[in-house]
Amino acid sequence: MSIGSIGPKELKKKMEQNPETILIDCREQGEWDEHHVDGFTLIPLSCFEQSLKVLQEKDKDSEIHIMCRSGKRSLNACMFLEENGFNNLYNCEGGILAWMEEGYEVK
Secondary structure: OOEEEEOHHHHHHHHHHOOOOEEEEOOOHHHHHHOOOOOOEEOOHHHHHHHHHHHHOOOOOOOEEEEOOOOHHHHHHHHHHHHOOOOOEEEEOOHHHHHHHOOOOOO
16 A cells, blocks of 8 residues: 555644755645645645646656645545555645644644
8 A cells, every 4th residue: 555644743844854844735725825834736626537637747756745724635645546546645644733833833
């Protein structure tokens, strides 16, 4: 299986070490507008199928980290990408809620 899990502490460290890490927030626009993590790109889960062409321009072996509110939608997004040939996917455990619980910055 090519879907891993990553907690907020490990994700923060990875983001600091590699600013080129692909970060996707799969929540909806209204949730994003309330607060989001700097560096993530908004691609709502409801738009993943339409956005597949853009995503396929990425190297299918690149690490892709996907975040949602609590970790459920992001797992669905990971499974969708895995079905479409992506190989190095990470579900952000606990989503943005866990990120904020750690006291990390949101916009």
